[in-house]
Amino acid sequence: MPQFNLADILALAPVILLVLGGMVLLMLEVFQESDKRGYQAWFTVVTSVLAGIAAIPMITSEAFPILRTATRGAFAVSDPFAGVIAVIVCVGLAISSLVAAAFLQARRAERGEFYALAMFGASGMILLAQSTDLLSIFIGIEIMSVATYALAAYMRRGTRPAEAAFKYFILGAFSSAIYLYGAALVYGASGGKTSLADLARVGDLSVLMGAGLALVAAGFLFKVAAAPFHMWAPDVYEGSPTPVTAFMAVGVKAAAFAALLRVLTVGFGSASQAGTIGVGWGEVIAVLAVITMLVGNLLAVPQRSVKRLLAYSSIAHAGYLLVGVAAAQDPAARAAASAGILYYLAAYTFTGVGAFAVVAALERLEGEGPMSWDLDRFAGVAKSHPGLALAMAIFMLSLAGIPPTAGFVGKLWIFKAAIDAKLYGLAIFGVLTSVIGVYYYLRVVVYLYMREPEPSVGVAPATRPNMAIALAVAAVGTVLLGVLPGLIGETVRASALALGGG
Incomplete structure (x- = not known):
């Protein structure tokens, strides 16, 4: 069993705060006598902020192992890389709340259980980013996944939410089984090792070890909706409540990419030169990145549902992040690639949540059918709700990678890392697929500003204050990270070095 001490508790402070916050909300819900629950969202925001503040010592201190055992080593680590991911998750949770x-x-x-589930899911995401053992990684995945399964089914009105939750649960359980089987193969091929530090000493990949690594990676690739494991994303994103979709799109992606990068670079970084199986993990990830960027962007082009368009957009952005993961196969480019991934995740947190927030603000109250998110719903919003239109335009420009937004800087860092790793073709392909994205992102902007408004478009008065704050934070964050990349630039570079990228 892991041995706990004060250092372990402090390192797990973000996780502990979020779990305690969720438990407090559940208890308060039991004794709730009135219908006024506005405090619950703000309680979640405050808890998220406190958890993010508790993660700062991880960013500013040296890495050290936690949850140590006498025979198996450490199950997790407190390092700047995990600290940055924890802050990203907490920011995403606060805005989406x-x-x-x-x-x-x-x-x-x-209801209180909604925010409690969100905090439990966020705690699993942070634990996943800190984990350094295939077993603790699995625990983090399950804590995160079970909470998001329940959140996807939270709105039980109609068949669409039920269908989305059912698909997500079945395919999510399938992906977890694939990961667990891959971990079992790695355990057998390595002579009983599951710690990433121990696996790093194994050396070149054997056939059995390569098969295990492929299945482990497939479990992560499902979570980030990378092709060909993306088939669930459009239906689940469209059928889930829009705030849940926002949280899933940014939080799950950040945690899963953090764990995937740690597994590949720390556990199998020395095995990137193929070994006995004839191909290294870097080449495989590069191919998957090409497929994911192509599938995400091409399938987004014909979409009229903006929510479904953003789902395919999320797939495309998973492809851009995979470019960074592929670049991390080269030890010389590993630090730059890891820093680029962290910056991209931070930028996508503000942009992704913000875009889905606008969709939620304009969504019809009386129904959640496909027409609720049709492009016609966004026509002329600049005249009826200029603030919403401006925010959505900022988010669309950032997703397209147009300066001076955070999305541009994120893509610049990712593609530069690919060039440093001599993956010139992959970088060029990423730029070309980004051009495809410009078309369908700017089409939304055209509808916002250059189409006649739909008479029934309106935002319910009760939604305005909280939504306005969320949109303002997301828009300001998107612009600031684009105009002043140095705000977090040195932090993510140092965090990437702490991962082992130096």
């Missing part, structure tokens, strides 16, 4: 407050209040569906 404000969006959820506006969304759920307008539908009279606000």
Whole structure:
């Protein structure tokens, strides 16, 4: 069993705070006597901020192992890399909680269990980013996944949410089984090792070890919706409550990419030169990145549902992040690639949550059918709700990678890392697919500003204050990270070095 001491508890402070916050909300819900639950969203925001502050010591201190055992080593680590991911997750949780407050209040569906599940899911995401053992990684995946399965089914009105939750649960359980089987193969091929530090000493990949690594990676690739494991994302993103979709798109992606990068670079970094199986993990990830960028962007082009368009967009952005993972196969470019991934995740947190927040604000209260998110719903919003239109335009430009937004800087860092790793073709392909993205992102902007408004478009009065704050934070973050990349630039570089990229 792991041995706990004060250092371990302090290193797990973000996780502990979020779990305690979720438990407090559940207890308060039991004794709730009135219908006024506006405090719950703000309680979640405050808890998220406190958890993010508790993660700062991880960013500013040296890495050290936690949850140590006498025979198996450490199950997790406190290092700047995990600290940055924890802050990213907490920011995403705070903004999406404000969006959820506006969304759920307008539908009279606000309950404490919603925010409790969100905090439990966020705790699993942070634990996943800290884990350094295949077993603790699996525990983090399950804590994160079970919470998001329940959140996807939270709105039980109609068949679409039920269908989304069912698909997510079945395919999610399938991906967890694949990961666990891959971990078992790695355990057998390595002579009983599951710690990433121990696996790093194994050396070149054997056939059995390579098969195990492939299955482990497949489990992560499902979570980030990378092709060909992306088939669940459009339906689940569209059928889930929009604030849940926002949180899933950024939080799950950040945690899963952090764990995937740690597994590949720390556990199998020395095995990147193929070994006995004839191909290294870097080459495989590069191929998957090409497929994911192509599938995500091409399938987004014909979409008229903006929510479904953003789902395919999320797939495309997983492809861009995979470019960074592929670049990390080269030890000389590993630090730059890891820093680029961290910056991209930070930028996508503000941009992704913000874009889904606008969708939630304009979503019809009386139904959640496909027409609720049709492009016509966004026509002329600049005249009826200029603030919403401006925010959505900022988010669309950032997703397209147009300066001076955070998305541009994120892609610049990712593609530069690919060039440093001499993956010139992959970088060029990423730029070309980004051009495809410009078309469908700017089409949304065209509808916002250059189409006649739909007469029924409106935002429920109860949704405005919380939604306005969430959109303002997301928009300001998107612009600031684009105009002043140095705000977090040195932090993510140092965190990447702490991962082992130096």
